[in-house]
C-alpha cells in the first residue's frame with residue numbers, strides 16, 4: 190500500500206444539546222412541547238475540524254480537558270455521528286476509548302474475553318487461539334474464572350488492554366489508557382503499542398504525558414475548545430504546546 | 434445493502450455471545466439451570482389447570498393443553514418485547530464507547546426469548562404425549578405461527594427499544610399494558626364464552642390470531658383459513674416495518690439520550 194489516507198476527517202462539527210431540559214418522561218415532554226418550552230443550550234464540542242492520517246502514520250491529539258479529544262476519537266470510531274462533516278476510515282479498528290467498557294461485571298474474566306473479542310469482531314475460535322497470549326500478557330492466570338466485579342480497576346484495565354491489542358488492527362485508538370495500571374504494566378503497554386506500530390498499525394493516541402505522545406506519534410492535532418488550533422509534525426507541535 | 438450484510442456477518446459472533454451471556458446470567462447459581470425454562474411453563478400449567486378446572490369451569494376439551502399452548506405464545510411475546518424494550522438503555526455504557534450495530538442488542542434479547550420459546554414448546558409436546566393427544570401431521574406446520582410471532586415481537590421490540598430511550602415512562606406503562614393484553618388474549622378462556630362486544634375487541638388483538646392458528650395446527654388438526662394466514666403475515670410485516678423505521682430514524686440520537 191502507498192501513502193494513502195487511512196483516516197480522513199472532513200470539516201467535522203459536533204453539537205451537543207446540553208439540555209437543562211432533559212425530559213425523561215412523556216408527560217414533561219408533552220407539557221413542554223405545548224408550552225413551546227423545549228429549548229436546549231447548544232454546545233459545539235467540535236467545530237469545523239479537518240485533518241488526515243496516512244496509512245502507517247500515528248497521530249496524537251493534544252489539548253486541555255474538554256477540548257474535544259475524546260469526542261473526536263468517538264466520531265472516528267463510529268460511536269458518535271458528527272452533526273456536520275464527514276469521516277472516512279479505511280481499515281478495521283480496535284477502539285480503546287475506555288478500558289473495560291465492554292465488560293459484563295457478572296461474567297468471569299474468561300467469559301469476558303470472548304464477549305469482548307466478539308465486540309471487536311472476533312469469533313470464538315479466533316479468541317481461543319489468542320487466549321493464552323491474553324492471559325499471559327495480563328498476568329491474570331489464576332483469576333480467569335473469577336467474576337470481573339471482584340477485580341481491582343487495575344486488573345480490569347490489564348485484561349481489557351490485553352484483549353483489545355490482540356492481532357494487528359489497521360487502527361488502534363487509545364484514549365488516555367496508558368495512565369492506568371502500575372508503572373511496570375504501563376511500560377509493557379507502551380512496548381506493545383510500539384510493536385504494533387512497527388507492524389504498520391496506525392495509532393490514534395491521547396495522553397496527558399507529552400513524552401509518550403512524542404515517542405509514539407508522527408503527527409499531532411492540537412485542539413482548543415473544539416477548534417483545530419494546529420496540525421503538523423509531532424516534534425514541532427509538542428515544542429509549541431509545551432511552551433504554551 | 435452488501436455493507437449491511439458484511440457488517441452483520443462481522444458482528445455475528447457478538448450476537449451469539451450476547452445471547453449466551455443472557456442465558457448464563459439468568460441461570461447462574463440456580464441448581465436446575467436451563468431446565469427451568471422447561472419446568473416453569475409446566476408448573477404454571479399445573480397451577481392454572483387446577484385452579485380453572487375446580488373453581489371456574491370452562492367448557493374446553495383438554496384444558497391443560499389449551500392453557501399451555503396459549504402461554505407458549507403469550508409468554509414469548511411478553512418476554513421478548515419486555516426485554517427488548519430495555520435492551521438499548523441497559524447497554525448504555527457499551528454503546529457510548531464502542532461502535533456496535535445497535536439493533537444487535539434487540540435481536541439478542543429476542544433470540545434469548547426464542548430459546549425459552551423452544552423450551553416451552555418442548556414442554557407442550559411432552560404434555561401432548563402425556564395426555565395421549567392425537568399427534569397429527571399439522572403439528573409440523575405449527576412452526577409457522579410461531580415464526581410469525583417471533584417476527585412480530587421483533588418489530589414491536591425494536592419500536593419499544595427506540596421509544597424507551599426517549600421516554601422512560603414506557604417501561605412502567607408497558608407492564609400495565611401487557612397485563613391488560615393478557616386478558617385480551619384467549620390464553621385461559623375459550624373464545625366461545627365471550628360476549629360479542631368483548632369478543633370483537635379480543636379479535637383485534639394480533640396475538641389472538643396467532644394463538645388460534647397455533648392451537649388449530651398443533652392439536653386441532655385444522656388448517657387455518659387463508660384469511661387468517663394473510664392477516665397474520667400482514668400484521669407481522671407491519672410491526673417489522675414500523676419497528677425498523679422508528680429504530681433507524683432514531684438510532685443516531687440514542688447515544689445522546691442514554
Ligand SMILES: Nc1ncnc2c1ncn2[C@@H]1O[C@H](COP(=O)(O)OP(=O)(O)O)[C@@H](O)[C@H]1O
Nearest residue numbers: 205207234253254255256257258259260261689
Ligand atoms: N454526550 C455529551 N453530551 C453533552 N456534552 C458532552 C457530551 N460528550 C462530551 N461533551 C462535552 O464536550 C466537550 C469535549 O469533551 P471531550 O471530548 O470529552 O474532551 P477531552 O477528551 O478533550 O477532555 C466537553 O465540554 C464535554 O462536556
Ligand SMILES: [Mg+2]
Nearest residue numbers: 258259260364
Ligand atoms: Mg477525554
